[in-house]
Amino acid sequence: MLIMIAGMALSTFVIRFFFIALAGRQRLPEPVAQALAFSPAVVLSAIVVTTLSGMAKEATDFESVIPALLSIAVAIVITFLRKNLLLAIGAGMAAYGLLNYHMMG
Amino acid sequence: MTTIKNGQSTRDGRLNSYLQGAMATIPLIIGAIPFGIIFGAIAFDLELSIYTTLAMSVFVFAGSAQFVALGLIATASPALLITGTVIVVNLRHLFYSATLAPHLEKLPLHWKAVLSFSLTDEVFAVMSRHYDNQSTVNSHWYFLGSGSAMWIFWNISTITGYLSGASFPVMYDMGLEVAMPITFACMVVLMLNNTATVAAVFVSAITAWLGKDLPYQTGLLIATIAGITTGYLISKMPQAREKHTC
Numbered sequence: 518m519l520i521m522i523a524g525m526a527l528s529t530f531v532i533r534f535f536f537i538a539l540a541g542r543q544r545l546p547e548p549v550a551q552a553l554a555f556s557p558a559v560v561l562s563a564i565v566v567t568t569l570s571g572m573a574k575e576a577t578d579f580e581s582v583i584p585a586l587l588s589i590a591v592a593i594v595i596t597f598l599r600k601n602l603l604l605a606i607g608a609g610m611a612a613y614g615l616l617n618y619h620m621m622g
Numbered sequence: 623m624t625t626i627k628n629g630q631s632t633r634d635g636r637l638n639s640y641l642q643g644a645m646a647t648i649p650l651i652i653g654a655i656p657f658g659i660i661f662g663a664i665a666f667d668l669e670l671s672i673y674t675t676l677a678m679s680v681f682v683f684a685g686s687a688q689f690v691a692l693g694l695i696a697t698a699s700p701a702l703l704i705t706g707t708v709i710v711v712n713l714r715h716l717f718y719s720a721t722l723a724p725h726l727e728k729l730p731l732h733w734k735a736v737l738s739f740s741l742t743d744e745v746f747a748v749m750s751r752h753y754d755n756q757s758t759v760n761s762h763w764y765f766l767g768s769g770s771a772m773w774i775f776w777n778i779s780t781i782t783g784y785l786s787g788a789s790f791p792v793m794y795d796m797g798l799e800v801a802m803p804i805t806f807a808c809m810v811v812l813m814l815n816n817t818a819t820v821a822a823v824f825v826s827a828i829t830a831w832l833g834k835d836l837p838y839q840t841g842l843l844i845a846t847i848a849g850i851t852t853g854y855l856i857s858k859m860p861q862a863r864e865k866h867t868c
Contacts, residue, residue: 518674524705525691526681532715534738538731540723552854553721557750558813559826559849560714561806563842564743566830568803574834585800592804596811602649609804 565589584620588613631759639760643767646752650744651772653805655779656798657685662783664692672784679780683742683773686839687711710838714846718746725753729762737762740769742776747809822853 536545545553569589573582592609596602658679665675670692678688687708694704718741726734741749748768752761814820826849833841 518670521691521695521701521704522674522677522681524701525678525684525687525708528705528709529682529684529687529712529715530739532709532712533719533741534735535716536719536723537726537734537738537741540734541727545720545723548854549720550724551857552850553717555819555822555850555853556717556721556846557747558810558819558823559853560717560842560846561743561747561813562810562823563826563830563845563849565803565806565810566827566845567834567839567842568799568806570831570834572799585803588800589804589807592808593811596808600812602805602808602812603652605808606649606652606801606805609808610801613800613804 580620584613584616587616631763635758635760636763639758639763640767643748643752643764643769644771645767646764647744647748647768647771649808650747650805651775653802654685654744654772655775656801657689658776658779659783659786660799661685661688661692662780662785663787664689664783665780666784666787668692668696670695672781675784676777676780679777682708683739683776684708684712684715685742685776690838707838710840713843714839715741715746717846717850722746722749722753725757725761733762737765737769740765740773742769742772743806745769745772747806751809751812816857818853818857821856822849825849825852 544550569582569585572585573579576582588609591612592605595605595608599605661679662675665678678691682688682691690707690711691704694707699707719738722741726737729737745765745768749765752764752768758764810823814823826845829848830841830845833844835841836844
């Protein structure tokens with residue numbers, strides 16, 4: 518177990534450190550650097566989709582994923598309108614609670 | 623903002639940046655807490671010791687990789703396979719490292735190492751936005767604030783989940799894990815400030831959906847590559863360029 522955790526910790530760190538450690542000595546080719554500018558939005562949206570599909574897989578029917586989808590839609594709309602993350606997340610979670618309660622009842 | 627004084631960093635400025643970084647991470651911490659709790663609870667279920675469980679959150683500090691590791695421990699996989707799988711699951715962090723590297727160029731190595739250690743999905747989301755909008759001489763303190771806040775709450779939620787292990791199904795039934803996709807989706811919305819990014823996100827989301835059944839989140843990697851390639855190509859189209867210079 519100790520070896521496993523050490524292996525996980527070390528490999529995770531090396532991956533995260535890799536390009537940062539090289540920074541200053543070696544620059545990425547310009548096209549690569551420009552493409553990487555898209556990585557935050559791209560990775561986060563891919564994580565959202567993957568997480569949701571995971572939830573859908575666990576669920577027995579499509580209906581049970583609807584509250585999650587709708588609450589994300591609510592949060593997205595509020596972020597668009599108000600640019601306030603905490604407010605949007607709060608509203609999204611509240612919507613989720615209400616929808617779940619409604620669908621179970 | 624009082625973080626810059628004649629381009630020099632002051633003690634107040636550093637503390638300020640540290641706190642701002644921690645504050646900016648709060649929404650993402652909210653999204654991550656349910657996952658920490660569920661992680662702790664599953665570890666309890668698998669009869670891991672509290673030390674082993676906590677050691678993962680303290681030293682590995684990588685949510686999805688920790689979950690995958692639990693799944694493999696449950697099936698009694700060998701340590702080498704678990705490490706190999708963790709590497710594959712974490713490969714997307716190479717993109718994080720490469721994306722932030724230019725901003726960390728001038729820091730001493732120990733700073734680079736500490737900040738790299740804390741480069742989770744959440745901290746990356748916060749820092750890439752920070753460097754886009756409001757980079758200062760104290761940005762590394764902002765990074766440290768973000769990373770340490772995330773790390774502290776990740777560990778607190780892990781312990782909480784482990785200790786409340788027996789009552790955890792209640793939490794799971796409530797579906798609190800939806801907090802993370804909600805938070806990430808909102809972050810993406812804040813980043814959609816040009817056509818190329820919108821297209822990149824669109825392609826990434828579709829690819830992630832198509833690749834959702836691939837093992838060990840390799841779908842995520844393929845989606846990332848497809849997305850950033852799309853974004854790059856569209857930003858190079860003459861039309862998009864004109865828009866940019868306007």
